[in-house]
Amino acid sequence: MASINSRLQTVSSDLFIKYNSTERTYIESKITNLKANLIAWFGSSISEILVFGSYKRDTILPRKFDDYSDVDILVVFTNAEQERTPETYRTRLKKFADAKYPTSKVLKDHPSIVLEMNKIKFDLVPSRKSLSWFSNTYQIPNKSGYWMDTDPIGFNTAVTEVNTKYNSVVKPLIRLFKRWNAHNNYPFTTYDLERKIAEMNFSGDNHQKGFLYAIDQLSTSGLTLVGTQKVETLKTNGKWIKEYLERDNQEKAIEVTCRILGIMP
Structure with a gap:
């Protein structure tokens, strides 16, 4: 059975415009x-x-x-x-x-x-x-x-540095959260969202741990009421993912993750 970590890896790869594509x-x-x-x-x-x-x-x-x-x-x-x-x-x-x-x-x-x-x-x-x-x-x-x-140029350099520092999970996670943002009618400006993710501490994280950590850390400061509600819904779904993982139910965890991102399980 596929794990949520491998599913997130696959999705983040699909969200990358590949070289020579x-x-x-x-x-x-x-x-x-x-x-x-x-x-x-x-x-x-x-x-x-x-x-x-x-x-x-x-x-x-x-x-x-x-x-x-x-x-x-x-x-x-x-x-x-x-x-x-x-x-x-x-x-x-x-x-x-x-x-x-x-x-x-x-x-x-x-x-x-x-x-x-x-x-x-x-x-x-x-x-x-x-x-x-x-x-x-x-x-x-x-x-x-x-x-x-x-x-x-400076922010490009900063993102590259933290991506290297945190085992190349930061850029994939940025793409995953940008997909969530687009699917939810842009609660954040894309630049602000990228900066928020890039400033988080993903030490030792893989895609799964980093994804759930970033959901917990994402701030609603400065958002509209609708934007705040979108983030709160995201956090609620993040809690459900953790609950399913504790029950060792990868299938349901993947289902909720895909619903967050607006993609097929």
């Missing part, structure tokens, strides 16, 4: 095309195009498991462009996307321009670098129409 190959081809078009359109006005976010962390979900999966692209404009406002950059990126991808859906969505193709969405995020004697800091638009500092 059709979906990964398609995304990579679109990234290459997008970069070429950006360079051709903006020329020397941009200094860097950086792919970041969950795609680079290998925590992005296939679109069939998360309709909102997207690839984040940081479009860094040159120093000569720094006098322009964040909204000016966003408007220019929207004009670019409308012109180069006329059959795709294009819209403004803070802080980015969303370019939605048939099989993938791209978030084009305008950026500039704040230069000082000590460092070069990336900046992106904030909600007030000004600039805020960001570190598009």
Whole structure:
């Protein structure tokens, strides 16, 4: 009989966009095309195009498991462009996307321009670098129409480090909880959820122990009433999984786990 640990391993693998898969190959081809078009359109006005976010962390979900999966692209404009406002950059990126991808859906969505193709969405995020004697800091638009500092690489590094530290269970667990989040109409923003999971202590845990531990540790702080209810339901289901495991009923434990994730047992 399959164990809940092996089932979670299988599901987390299914939630990974595998290298050389059709979906990964398609995304990579679109990234290459997008970069070429950006360079051709903006020329020397941009200094860097950086792919970041969950795609680079290998925590992005296939679109069939998360309709909102997207690839984040940081479009860094040159120093000569720094006098322009964040909204000016966003408007220019929207004009670019409308012109180069006329059959795709294009819209403004803070802080980015969303370019939605048939099989993938791209978030084009305008950026500039704040230069000082000590460092070069990336900046992106904030909600007030000004600039805020960001570190598009730092969190990727942090997730990789904790994943290595905790026996490679952190990235699979992030994907599992992102699937729960998508299945429950996103109580958390995907970035906040990833950060919460990455900050947990999974020392000595396998997929099963880590999954149940993360359910217990997941905080409802800052959530809406509906979001809080979703998490409380998750915690109740986690208790049922533990109860079935204590009764040595792996079948029922797997059934509840699959119900949590919205997949077939």
